[in-house]
Amino acid sequence: MxxxxxxxxxxxxxxxxxxxxxxxxxxxxxxxxxxxxLLTFLAVGIIYAIGKPAITWSLEQARWDVVLVNMRLxxxxxxxVGQIWRIWLCLHLLAAVGxxxxxxxxxxxxxxxxxxLAAVLGLAWSSSMDGSxxxxxxxxxxxxxxxxxxxxxxxxxxxxxxxxxxxxxxxxLVILIVRxxxxxxxxxxxVPSNLWGGLLLTFxxxxxxxxxxxxxxVLLALGRRSPLPIIRWVSIGYIELIRGVPLVTILxxxxxxxxxxxxxxxxxxxxxxxxxxxxLFTAAYQAENIRGGLQAIPHGxxxxxxxxxxxxxxxxxxxxxxxxxxxxxxxxVGQFIALxxxxxxxxxxxxxxxxGIAKSIVSQxxxxxxxxxxxxxxxxxxxxxxxxxxxxxxxxxxxxGVGER
Amino acid sequence: xxxxxxxxxxxxPFWRDVRFQRVFAQVVFIILLLLFFGYLIQNMIATxxxxxxxxxxxxxxxxxxxDIGEYLIPYDRSSTYLRAFQIGLLxxxxxxxxxxxxxxxxGIIFGVARLSQNFLVxxxxxxxxxxxxxIPLLVLLILWYTGVFLKFPRINQAITLPGPIMLTxxxxxxxxxxxxxxxxxxxxxxxxxxxxALLAAAGLTWHGRRTGRTPLVWGWATAIFLLVxxxxxxxxxxxxxxxxxxxxxxLRIAGGKQLSPEFMALLSGLAIYTSAFIADVVxxxxxxxxxxxxxxxxxxxxxxxxxxxxxxxxxALRVIIPPLTSHYLNLTKNSSLAVAIGYPxxxxxxxxxxxxxxxxxxxxxxxxxxxxxxSLLTSLFMxxxxxxxxxxxx
Numbered sequence: 182m183x184x185x186x187x188x189x190x191x192x193x194x195x196x197x198x199x200x201x202x203x204x205x206x207x208x209x210x211x212x213x214x215x216x217x218x219l220l221t222f223l224a225v226g227i228i229y230a231i232g233k234p235a236i237t238w239s240l241e242q243a244r245w246d247v248v249l250v251n252m253r254l255x256x257x258x259x260x261x262v263g264q265i266w267r268i269w270l271c272l273h274l275l276a277a278v279g280x281x282x283x284x285x286x287x288x289x290x291x292x293x294x295x296x297x298l299a300a301v302l303g304l305a306w307s308s309s310m311d312g313s314x315x316x317x318x319x320x321x322x323x324x325x326x327x328x329x330x331x332x333x334x335x336x337x338x339x340x341x342x343x344x345x346x347x348x349x350x351x352x353x354l355v356i357l358i359v360r361x362x363x364x365x366x367x368x369x370x371x372v373p374s375n376l377w378g379g380l381l382l383t384f385x386x387x388x389x390x391x392x393x394x395x396x397x398x399v400l401l402a403l404g405r406r407s408p409l410p411i412i413r414w415v416s417i418g419y420i421e422l423i424r425g426v427p428l429v430t431i432l433x434x435x436x437x438x439x440x441x442x443x444x445x446x447x448x449x450x451x452x453x454x455x456x457x458x459x460x461l462f463t464a465a466y467q468a469e470n471i472r473g474g475l476q477a478i479p480h481g482x483x484x485x486x487x488x489x490x491x492x493x494x495x496x497x498x499x500x501x502x503x504x505x506x507x508x509x510x511x512x513x514v515g516q517f518i519a520l521x522x523x524x525x526x527x528x529x530x531x532x533x534x535x536x537g538i539a540k541s542i543v544s545q546x547x548x549x550x551x552x553x554x555x556x557x558x559x560x561x562x563x564x565x566x567x568x569x570x571x572x573x574x575x576x577x578x579x580x581x582g583v584g585e586r
Numbered sequence: 587x588x589x590x591x592x593x594x595x596x597x598x599p600f601w602r603d604v605r606f607q608r609v610f611a612q613v614v615f616i617i618l619l620l621l622f623f624g625y626l627i628q629n630m631i632a633t634x635x636x637x638x639x640x641x642x643x644x645x646x647x648x649x650x651x652x653d654i655g656e657y658l659i660p661y662d663r664s665s666t667y668l669r670a671f672q673i674g675l676l677x678x679x680x681x682x683x684x685x686x687x688x689x690x691x692x693g694i695i696f697g698v699a700r701l702s703q704n705f706l707v708x709x710x711x712x713x714x715x716x717x718x719x720x721i722p723l724l725v726l727l728i729l730w731y732t733g734v735f736l737k738f739p740r741i742n743q744a745i746t747l748p749g750p751i752m753l754t755x756x757x758x759x760x761x762x763x764x765x766x767x768x769x770x771x772x773x774x775x776x777x778x779x780x781x782x783a784l785l786a787a788a789g790l791t792w793h794g795r796r797t798g799r800t801p802l803v804w805g806w807a808t809a810i811f812l813l814v815x816x817x818x819x820x821x822x823x824x825x826x827x828x829x830x831x832x833x834x835x836x837l838r839i840a841g842g843k844q845l846s847p848e849f850m851a852l853l854s855g856l857a858i859y860t861s862a863f864i865a866d867v868v869x870x871x872x873x874x875x876x877x878x879x880x881x882x883x884x885x886x887x888x889x890x891x892x893x894x895x896x897x898x899x900x901x902a903l904r905v906i907i908p909p910l911t912s913h914y915l916n917l918t919k920n921s922s923l924a925v926a927i928g929y930p931x932x933x934x935x936x937x938x939x940x941x942x943x944x945x946x947x948x949x950x951x952x953x954x955x956x957x958x959x960x961s962l963l964t965s966l967f968m969x970x971x972x973x974x975x976x977x978x979x980x
Contacts, residue, residue: 211704217704224707225706409615430933434954526724536725567721
């Protein structure tokens with residue numbers, strides 16, 4: 182009996198591998214029940230009703246030249262033409278660090294990365310680039326990214342720490358390069374921030390927002406969990422106040438009230454005021470995210486640190502924060518994506534970011550009535566970077582193994 | 587006495603005592619904070635004095651002197667600033683309330699579609715969600731307003747949909763009812779219907795508690811209300827409302843209800859944008875219900891609808907409610923973006939008041955206070971609701 186039972190298990194077939202013909206797949210996924218068939222017809226109807234006019238419009242009626250003619254404005258705003266090489270320098274550095282990270286962590290050739298490089302090359306070869314310096318820069322971007330990729334692959338895990346440090350240095354460096362540091366005669370003259378505009382301003386607002394709101398958010402989160410009642414209540418008050426009002430009121434307040442609060446001889450330019458508003462706003466949200474991480478730390482960690490004789494500051498800096506922050510990295514990145522999208526609100530207070538520039542372009546007489554083209558382009562840019570960041574944050578989540586320990 | 591004194595001298599000095607350090611740190615913190623705010627306020631008062639302004643809210647009773655495009659309560663340019671604030675607040679409440687309702691309906695539809703077994707439906711829902719989640723609301727609103735609602739044809743070439751609903755670049759006109767002389771009595775009938783429905787709901791709930799077989803309480807209550815409403819409509823000697831369809835008269839539209847393009851763009855933009863986030867919340871909520879729950883429900887013989895109503899939905903709701911609250915609040919706060927397309931909501935009206943009266947500090951403080959109270963009230967209510975439906979652990 183046992184022999185037969187054993188023999189029969191040997192003869193058990195593996196589960197069948199599901200194989201479909203094309204028609205079989207269509208039947209299984211689209212027409213398996215009567216209501217699914219109905220839904221399929223409905224969906225096809227919707228795709229046809231929206232897709233057909235959209236395609237005819239974008240290929241035949243749309244005047245995309247409004248975007249092409251104003252491309253420089255949309256990208257860098259009023260940034261002096263003679264200094265645009267500095268923006269390219271930032272992009273080349275980004276390509277280098279990005280390529281390195283790609284080689285160190287992802288290692289493989291993903292379809293999207295090849296498509297991305299091909300898109301950059303395609304842009305370089307397109308006729309609109311004839312005779313402009315952009316073509317050379319675009320090709321250089323691809324070459325630098327590939328070189329970084331090769332180097333990263335060769336270096337492998339040994340380079341991880343270096344690349345992380347490079348990222349940390351990169352963002353302050355970008356601000357320094359874009360802003361400049363010498364007087365008008367020097368190599369990198371100061372470009373005042375009222376000349377920053379377009380996508381450049383959008384990115385700078387995001388980067389500054391990320392860099393400065395993060396430490397403030399950590400402080401507020403620690404303050405909210407502090408055993409000292411006054412510090413705790415002040416932190417709670419700040420966080421709840423900011424989270425209870427819309428960002429646009431804070432930006433408005435920063436534009437109108439900040440000059441009132443400063444001494445008479447001190448002036449702050451409009452971009453800086455918007456930055457202050459964005460930092461104060463994001464810090465409150467980051468504080469709540471970080472608090473989530475802090476609450477997940479078991480109490481034993483505090484007690485163990487205490488038993489080893491670490492002081493309160495040492496416990497926080499060496500034991501608690503590293504673990505807490507690691508747990509909430511995906512949430513923090515999500516908040517930064519939200520911040521990137523929220524920077525578009527500075528257009529309401531009159532700054533010329535990507536959206537603000539588009540608004541001013543369509544109000545010019547020669548481009549009147551072309552709102553669809555301009556704003557669709559802006560939408561596409563926002564979508565592209567936001568989606569890309571969300572994708573990277575998912576990769577980061579996998580790489581860090583969040584939630585697996 | 588002697589003993590106590592020696593202990594203090596031989597023990598730790600008082601500045602190393604943790605209790606002292608705590609008090610000291612807080613005192614220093616509060617002094618620094620007060621100094622900082624004192625400095626800011628001193629600067630502010632100095633600046634205001636130089637501009638010849640004084641603080642105070644008495645300006646609210648002055649005449650506003652500007653027009654507002656849309657209002658729910660009577661308003662003209664001789665009304666006070668306070669009245670203008672009220673108009674703005676009511677408009678914000680209207681657009682947020684309707685927006686929340688529409689966003690919830692759309693969000694549930696797309697959240698369920700995202701989990702559909704139908705490949706095409708699932709893919710369309712995914713496209714919708716991924717597109718909207720990754721663009722800024724402000725860009726969507728401006729594109730929606732200038733690219734769609736202002737691009738409708740002029741009034742004399744209005745697109746007429748069955749209804750008739752007319753789409754023009756000056757707004758959307760829909761048929762609307764005009765109250766007749768029997769309207770007040772019809773309102774009384776509706777009140778009776780509501781009372782009956784609530785009574786039935788209470789009775790059915792009690793019955794359900796007693797027998798353990800919960801009937802469709804809200805389904806029955808709605809049915810009773812609709813029945814009374816329909817019976818009343820036909821029993822009255824003449825209809826309570828007469829239908830007033832919109833029609834083109836030269837260069838304007840007469841009759842019906844005309845909804846401005848600003849209102850429609852804001853409402854639909856807010857609802858569509860937030861629905862993508864709600865759809866994700868709904869999907870996550872439904873997926874969070876363990877598969878074994880559905881299998882167990884099938885095993886005890888519940889049918890598909892009963893499984894949804896009695897097993898999946900109550901459990902999913904617990905996961906859905908907290909993030910849903912924050913999306914409702916986001917929608918309310920995001921309605922302040924109306925200022926970008928010219929709908930007179932609270933924020934946009936306040937901007938006009940600020941420019942007219944020059945009272946920057948008071949106006950901004952008032953606006954922030956109102957938004958803050960709305961937020962706090964909503965979270966209080968949702969926290970109460972959340973506690974009510976929370977899983978009661980043994």
